[in-house]
Amino acid sequence: MRRWTGVVALLGLALAGCQGVQELFPGREGGPPTVIDRSGGAASSGMVERKVAFPADTYARLAKHGSATIKGRLTYTTPQGRTLIGAGETVSIAPATPYSAEAAEVALAGKRIEPADPRARAYTHHATTDARGYFVAHDIPAGVFYVAGSVRLPGGHSRSPLILRQVEIGKGQTRQVDLSR
Template identity: 55%
Template sequence: MKRYYPLALAALVLAGCEVVPPAPTERIDVIDRGETRRDVPQESPQESRQDEPEPPPRAAREVAFPEAEYARLEKQGSAAISGRLTLSGRAVPNAGISVAPITSYSAEAAEKALAGIAVEPADPRAREYTHTTRTDGNGHFQVSRLPSGDFYVSGAGSDPRSGKPRVVIHQVSLGKGQHREVELSR
């Protein structure tokens, strides 16, 4: 499951530019099948779950989905982007890469994503304009059939030094049929 987290994170970041909060740590309950000690108060499973931390709340979107802005955009074209994702100087294999058009809607979410703030889920209509892929074993990626325009290119993965999820976002302009190389590094 953890290996799909970076792709989901990158797709959400650019689909509506939202960041998924880190998954809560797994809780392991040890059950002793022996005798129950009478001198230790027993808590019910429901009581123990109340002590688990709640995921952080998502920030409300301040920019409404701009239908007219998206209506002017093409969904596919003949341009392409390729490159490599590295975190702390190391290639990130099997990481999620997303390419989404720069709009007022995605700009707000990208800004918050880079600040580490999770936002409300994106409007499903924004996802129709987002292209995604995964990096290969050496961190390389390629996204084709892109329309011309200005885009956020995002990669996400676990930082090899800290183990924490990281997001890298670059802005790229594409002309019709153009191919651009992008180094996503942090």
């Protein structure tokens, strides 16, 4: 298992409330993400190149739909102590795989990664928060998922850091997730 050595990466994990690197990034191998340099394209936007290839076989074994429910609330507390409600925000629920772990790692480091393979997007569920920041996602298959969101900051031009939790859910279960930071 790859060990974190960068202070930024450790800070990102601590702020995200993750319990440990092994739990958050199972099976993660390889070096740190690198910024793409393609003649002013992705490099100018600070986008990180994916190092983990889309694992078609892994995703083929996953169910796209199920009978579980994930619900919770999205909030962000600013460094000044003001709690912002994530009203009208999108919460993503993606299966925990080495492919999605790489994207989570990059996002927690405050960077953007190349867009996901469209085949991976077919397994990602979304929920929209209500006016009080609550969300509910039905028809989730049993498994381990990354539940993530961010909150629009005052002024509407920027967003909070990524708020991410890893959850495991069984068939027919309901799981409450606190997406706060």
